[in-house]
Every structure is written in C-alpha cells, then in structure tokens.
Amino acid sequence: MSQERTVQLRRYRIVDGEMAAFTAWWRSRLLPARVAYGFVLESAWVVPETDEFVWAVSAEGDGEAFARLDAAWAASPERAAAFVDVPQRVASMDLRIAVPAA
16 A cells, blocks of 8 residues: 655746746755655646646645645745745745545
8 A cells, every 4th residue: 555645736826927937946946945855746837828837746644744744844944045035926826735536
C-alpha cells in the first residue's frame, strides 16, 4: 500500500503584464525552496486567457499533516528569503485540497 499524500491545488490570478516575471521567480526561487522543505510539485500550468497560474503541490500524510507542514513553511526563513525584494504579482489566489476523481 502506498503512502498517503495530500494534494493542494493553488490558483493565482496574476497582475496584468506580470506573468513572465512571476513564472521566472516561481521557477528559480519559490519552487526550489518549497521542494527543499518537503513538498512535491505535481503540475503547473499557465492559463493565458485569464492570466491564471495554476499549480498542484503535495506532501506525505493526511490533510492535518499537510496543514502543519504548510504552516511551518509559511513561517520559515526559507520562504521569507524567497520573497525578498519581490513585488506583489498575485492579484488573488484560491487554495484548495484536491482528491482523486476515481
């Protein structure tokens, strides 16, 4: 039996004209820091028509374990370092736990 994983779907509406800068920063600074913290990138997508950036990240364990890891990440110096000198490029976000369809 495989280890339980929790997946979080993250949908961001990016400020007009900032998608290229956002994705470059996300790829070079945020994603490596999150992966080093114990998260796994499941997928990432850009929706050009709506200026959305959608990605799914997972971690071992149930929803409570994910919430604990995510809270520790949010308070970590690694996350803070990833945001140093980065302007706000996310206009809005929606974060949801996702479950397999079948």
